[in-house]
Amino acid sequence: LSIPQTSHKATRKTFYKNEIQVNQPIQHICSKEKLTIISAGTQIHEFDNESLEIKQKMNRGKSVMNFSDIRKDTELIVSAEEQGSIICTIKSTHSMLKRFYGLRASATVAKFTPDGYSVIAGNAAGKLILWDLPTATTQFAVNLSADKITDICFLDTESAVIATLDSYLTIINFRVPLIEKGASEAKEKPAMCSYLIKQIKIDHKPTLIYLYQSFLFVVAGDFVLKFDNQLNLLCKSQQIIKGITSLQQAQNLLVASGNDGTLRQFDMNLQNHQIIYQANSQINSFAITENGHYLLGTSQPVLTVLTTSKQDKKLTERQIFTKKQLEPRQGIDTFIQIQVKPHLTQQCSKMIFKANYPQAVEQSTNFEETVGVLRELEYLGQRQLEQGLIGMSDDRKIEFYKQVVVGMETEYRGLLLRCLTRQIELTQGAMSGIVMQELIKCRQEMKKWLEIIQE
Structure with a gap:
């Protein structure tokens, strides 16, 4: 054939x-x-x-x-x-x-x-x-x-x-x-x-x-x-x-x-x-x-x-650089809608824009959104990330880091491990003993899990 x-x-x-x-x-x-x-x-x-x-x-x-x-x-x-x-x-x-x-x-x-x-x-x-x-x-x-x-x-x-x-x-x-x-x-x-x-x-x-x-x-x-x-x-x-x-x-x-x-x-x-x-x-x-x-x-x-x-041929007469006039801002909420990230709510984006980093972390409603806020803060700098971490309540810390150990996406491993380590360093003196033990336990389990992944 x-x-x-x-x-x-x-x-x-x-x-x-x-x-x-x-x-x-x-x-x-x-x-x-x-x-x-x-x-x-x-x-x-x-x-x-x-x-x-x-x-x-x-x-x-x-x-x-x-x-x-x-x-x-x-x-x-x-x-x-x-x-x-x-x-x-x-x-x-x-x-x-x-x-x-x-x-x-x-x-x-x-x-x-x-x-x-x-x-x-x-x-x-x-x-x-x-x-x-x-x-x-x-x-x-x-x-x-x-x-x-x-x-x-x-x-x-x-x-x-x-x-x-x-x-x-x-x-x-x-x-x-x-x-x-x-x-x-x-x-x-x-x-x-x-x-x-x-x-x-x-x-x-x-x-x-x-x-x-x-x-x-x-x-x-x-x-x-x-x-x-x-x-x-x-x-x-x-x-x-x-x-x-x-x-x-x-x-x-x-x-x-x-x-x-x-x-x-x-x-x-x-x-x-x-x-x-x-x-x-x-x-x-x-x-x-x-x-x-x-x-x-x-x-x-x-x-x-x-x-x-x-x-498209008429575009040959366009200037190389054009001065674009900016429209007047229609209030901060309108501006925030442009800046809002797809993985964050408008409220969290507004707090980040206002440099209220602890409030941005506190107002995140679920695990994915908390990770998204921390990721944005880390892009802004180490100081901004530290401020956001300090704004987390004790109950939220335990809940957050337990979810980290149970299951998380591959692209967030490094970020979450850095946040966990830095969280313990920042709040070690002011943290209750129970919360401290929970966080250290989560950190140890997470390190063991990462070693298995690398092998």
């Missing part, structure tokens, strides 16, 4: 081009939901995907930004600097929240973990570090390779695929508590490394990893390779594509940009290759927004916006 293979035939697109001047050549573009972040030299530009305008420009010193990522709630931005440090920025205020150190060599990639509470980054010397976002402490550090880490792709909340320029693809468990001082041990006995899940060597040097559904598309040399999530090779592109710089997905098709200035698309089986756009200069990075616009960053200080409808 001859079974015909169905494939998605590529069709040539008609684009309407809109060019926006920026001050420096664009290194990287990251787009999530309605927000796009453009790393151009020492500056980060915030681009609105709906109005197709650059809203804000953030200067970040003298070091070039090699890479930027947006947290899933689009509230925080992390950037990898050429000098080796990692910067986490608050989008709404454009102020720096944290600066992470330890890479030393040039930082090549930095991303938020899927839960949004950690930052992982790699450098040009093959070092990989995971930091806890609220405390900026190092949770995982290893010299993964002697060569450059080119990309990081998350498989789930605990594992990721790392591409290094020495032709290796490595799946690691970055939640294993490990801080390695040297790379010699990992090189001599890779099978004994507790964090190492799988490692393969391919024929070409991998530079990009793109995850779509359960498949990994890896750019290696002049080819695109398709793997499953266990790094088993499924197929390889037949067409040689010179210098692929970015890989994106649009309508069940893969779109790749090249340093020859072309945009090429092919189906998910890496067939039906076709050029859909030709730029005048090298494309360093590109992204596809949620509403289907193509954003190209070239070697020229220009952001190219490609749209597929005529009505």
